[in-house]
């Protein structure tokens with residue numbers, strides 16, 4: 278829900294607030310989850326090139342990665358790049374990876390391949406942290 282107080286600066290704020298919230302959760306505080314305080318539990322993710330079984334076409338190396346934090350913020354380490362097609366392959370899986378999925382569900386798999394058959398580039402999705410974000414900050 279957007280109101281006059283929402284904007285880039287308040288969006289920037291929720292991630293800072295959130296790190297404090299994670300600590301609160303560890304101590305069991307933050308228990309009242311009223312409708313006005315709905316929260317979305319999301320993992321921060323790192324997508325890492327695990328291995329390249331074929332020929333590296335797009336210049337990625339094992340260990341190359343990008344991060345997704347605060348639900349939707351993608352960042353790539355300075356001076357590195359990421360393959361657009363590898364990104365397109367992993368993108369649909371990220372909302373599930375951010376959430377708790379039944380371990381028997383195929384979406385719980387944390388490996389995905391770049392679609393280039395020459396490359397056979399395998400990425401793995403790592404969870405780097407957990408955030409509890411006010412839901413209204415996300416919509």
Ligand SMILES: [Zn+2]
Nearest residue numbers: 335360363391
């Ligand atoms: Zn590629």
